[in-house]
Amino acid sequence: MGLLDGADRAAGDLAAAGGPGVAVAPRPGALAGLTVLEVGVFMAAPFATMQLADLGARVIKVENPAGPDPTRTTGPFLQDPDGHRHSSPFARLNRNKESVALDLKSDAGRSAFLRLAARADALVENLRPGALRRLGLGPDELAEVNPGLVYASASGFGQDGPLAALPGLDIMAQARSGLMSITGTPDGDPVKIGVPICDLVSGLYTALAVVSALRARDRDGAGQSVDVSLLESGVSLAVWEAGKYLATGEVGRPLGSAHQTQAPYQAVRCADGFVTLGAITPKTWDGLCTALDLPALRDDPRYRDSSSRHALRAELIPAIEAATATRARAEVVAALEAAGVPCAPIEDYGQVFTDGHLRERDYFWDAEHPDLGPVRQLGSPMRLSGTPARRGPAGPVLGADTRAVLTEVGASPEEIDAALAALAVAR
Structure with missing residues (x-):
């Protein structure tokens, strides 16, 4: 001692x-x-x-x-x-x-x-x-x-x-x-x-x-x-990057807020800021399409699973943002939460250090x-x-x-x- x-x-x-x-x-x-x-x-x-x-x-x-x-x-x-x-x-x-x-x-x-x-x-x-x-x-x-x-x-x-x-x-x-x-x-x-x-x-x-x-x-x-x-x-910390490189030889690159292998899992634009979302399971993907009124995305066979959606992020994310960019963050978060989709607004530290949940x-x-x-x-x-x-x-x-x-x-x-x-x- x-x-x-x-x-x-x-x-x-x-x-x-x-x-x-x-x-x-x-x-x-x-x-x-x-x-x-x-x-x-x-x-x-x-x-x-x-x-x-x-x-x-x-x-x-x-x-x-x-x-x-x-x-x-x-x-x-x-x-x-x-x-x-x-x-x-x-x-x-x-x-x-x-x-x-x-x-x-x-x-x-x-x-x-x-x-x-x-x-x-x-x-x-x-x-x-x-x-x-x-x-x-x-x-x-x-x-x-x-x-x-x-x-x-x-x-x-x-x-x-x-x-x-x-x-x-x-x-x-x-x-x-x-x-x-x-x-x-x-x-x-x-x-x-x-x-x-x-x-x-x-x-x-x-x-x-x-x-x-x-x-x-x-x-x-x-x-x-x-x-x-x-x-x-x-x-x-390079768990995903090692899994990719040591299996395929592919070197990771910057992806902004996007996930290395799954989608949609990133920040999307709203009318007054950004919201992060993660709809990578069948249930949460269906919930996102329902909450944002995107039946065409849900029914598109190209987006059948998270890996397929990740490969097509360049067209998928703009399609999702077409539904979120005209809505306030609070509205998007409320809709996604009601549908059981993991999501959160991006907050600055002025908001974090006065956050009601943390208090x-x-x-x-x-x-x-x-x-x-x-x-x-x-x-x-x-x-x-x-x-x-x-x-x-x-x-x-x-x-x-x-x-x-x-x-x-x-x-x-x-x-x-x-x-x-x-x-x-x-x-």
């Missing part, structure tokens, strides 16, 4: 009440009792540890006071009553974490970090491959002080191989993984997926790998290294920040009935927990003073 058993820490986040006057003892978070160190920047490692923290793990974010996580300087910014600016993305991506400021290039900083690692369950980092190893803090060195430590590294192209030393940002991974080759419209310019998908997916894989390695440690008694790359995370499910919540007050958060999609996701503080102020955490692990007064002095200079 980690620095603390985590039960008390998680209990405050999961308070619940029974009937009048009856208090119900909350269950600790699913990962309560685990301590995870993060040496992360931007997205992959911080997103991975956010998942672990949401599930109850204690996450200690270790940052260089002179060069902290660059997300702290990424806008837009929120301003506290004293006029100090705080990164809005950082406050959300790093919720439920503690912050310790250490200069890992200094003897005192390395010594303090080794004390943390000796009592942690996992380390998650996404620096350039070999960066921590060059500081004497690689997997082998940390295994000497903690044989049970799970050492997880997320990087652009992996810890070895001919591309390992290259900087690996999300867009490079999207490019090399093939994702950008199938994103966008036919004959259009290259387009990346709107969110940093390789960063985010590699973070999810890293979190899953950490939990799996900890399960193996509980069974076998030994820690291990975890190597997750943005590139391989992106390639792993009804209590998806959004406010995390307290010591300087900003409540900071609205995106909820965790992992809904555990007995050990719900933690709803704790927003992303921490740089170094806010340095003294408390280092004291807890038995750091020397010299190590603590050095850390606080470096933090004071950085501020």
Whole structure:
């Protein structure tokens, strides 16, 4: 287990009440009792540890006071009553974490970090491959002080191989993984997926790998290294493209919003926007033709099945849009829903972040920040009935927990003073 058993820490986040006057003892978070160190920047490692923290793990974010996580300087910014600016993305991506400021290039900083690692369950980092190893803090060195430590590294192209030393940002991974080759419209310019998908997916894989390695440690008694790359995370998503190429040799191309093999399964134009629909089974295809009053399409033998319709999309979709383009989105959605056809309007984030369904499910919540007050958060999609996701503080102020955490692990007064002095200079 980690620095603390985590039960008390998680209990405050999961308070619940029974009937009048009856208090119900909350269950600790699913990962309560685990301590995870993060040496992360931007997205992959911080997103991975956010998942672990949401599930109850204690996450200690270790940052260089002179060069902290660059997300702290990424806008837009929120301003506290004293006029100090705080990164809005950082406050959300790093919720439920503690912050310790250490200069890992200094003897005192390395010594303090080794004390943390000796009592942690996992380390998650996404620096350039070999960066921590060059500081004497690689997997082998940390295994000497903690044989049970799970050492997880997320990087652009992996810890070895001919591309390992290259900087690996999300867009490079999207490019090399093939994702950008199938994103966008036919004959259009290259387009990346709107969110940093390789960063985010590699973070999810890293979190899953950490939990799996900890399960193996509980069974076998030994820690291990975890190597997750943005590139391989992106390639792993090519399920349909691999099925096509490895069977036929055909290379996937951009299809706009259309499905790779079935139709109609895409966005269609309405009078006031677009609606997505998926009518790929006999029942839903009949429902679409009925809802949109398209009996000629339904009775046309060329459209007898989804694969046939996919081959004739160039003429099929305009025929469907002839029926939808003059109607409002709400009207089209209502008609398709009544006919049992899967569909949804395309909404922008102004609509998403105020969506009634998500509000009804209590998806959004406010995390307290010591300087900003409540900071609205995106909820965790992992809904555990007995050990719900933690709803704790927003992303921490740089170094806010340095003294408390280092004291807890038995750091020397010299190590603590050095850390606080470096933090004071950085501020």
